């Protein structure tokens with residue numbers, strides 16, 4: 001028997017120059033990114049799930065019907081067990097941080113409370129800010145308070161609309177670890193609108209790829225990034241994400257060894273992470289080259305045995321190759337000339353040389 005999806009939503013909405021028509025089947029754990037180009041309907045989708053936008057259709061969350069137009073059922077937003085975090089933290093300016101959070105808490109009946117105020121405050125690291133007024137907070141702090149307030153309502157799902165977009169790189173880096181904390185400690189699924197592929201790769205495990213109001217694909221981020229049928233796996237932006245664990249660190253060469261399910265990788269880390277830390281690495285397709293035999297005496301540290309899954313022309317003279325190393329998918333963008341010289345075809349075992357990779361944090 002198939003387990004029903006935690007969130008199932010069929011939504012249609014029509015505007016003069018835009019229409020939304022989506023069927024979303026989303027898991028009840030982890031972060032699902034709604035991703036796509038500007039104007040593709042990410043925010044409209046999120047607002048429709050929340051009931052802030054009046055799309056037609058059906059929304060079921062964890063077995064609860066939030067909307068079913070065929071049966072004339074409609075729960076207004078305040079009766080949907082959701083937390084909503086906007087791009088700009090929308091705190092009540094006349095209330096202290098504590099009172100802002102208590103506002104969220106009071107809206108939730110006692111029997112439905114799963115996240116205490118103390119827990120929300122602890123997870124977002126804002127205990128020292130409780131007496132402050134919103135106007136005195138930095139952008140990053142404001143956003144952390146907004147997330148804590150949303151959590152304090154004990155939502156079944158947390159909807160986040162580009163919560164980091166208004167922050168500079170430093171403030172983003174300050175908030176990101178708290179989003180990780182939520183994932184580790186709470187079982188609340190998050191639907192996260194973003195148009196930053198780095199952010200998606202860093203935070204999300206699932207992704208819905210939208211274009212012009214339609215779902216192009218939905219599934220695991222690692223699969224969608226490396227699927228040659230999708231636009232993400234083509235051109236200069238193409239990259240794959242490798243999940244790895246820090247295994248050891250060589251202080252002399254500042255070289256950390258990371259284990260992933262296809263073997264080991266070595267990476268220079270100026271600030272080494274503790275052994276056992278889980279990290280994500282982004283490997284650009286253009287930084288991967290291929291060789292039939294294991295190259296000897298190469299300056300490239302990371303040479304992995306892999307197998308060709310498939311390949312596709314990728315612009316004039318270029319070929320995108322999808323590879324598997326262990327259970328990890330990699331992409332390599334090489335010249336058509338090299339692909340022909342290596343006689344690349346599905347199933348061919350070879351070696352992938354990774355010239356560079358970026359730690360996502």
Ligand SMILES: Nc1ncnc2c1ncn2[C@@H]1O[C@H](COP(=O)(O)OP(=O)(O)OP(=O)(O)O)[C@@H](O)[C@H]1O
Nearest residue numbers: 015017018036037038039040041042043044045195
């Ligand atoms: N209130 C509105 N009235 C009319 N049209 C709107 C309204 N809000 C959005 N739109 C239009 O609907 C379409 C989808 O907008 P939406 O904000 O959902 O896209 P998005 O993918 O979230 O974009 P972005 O990444 O730029 O935030 C766009 O064409 C937009 O111009």
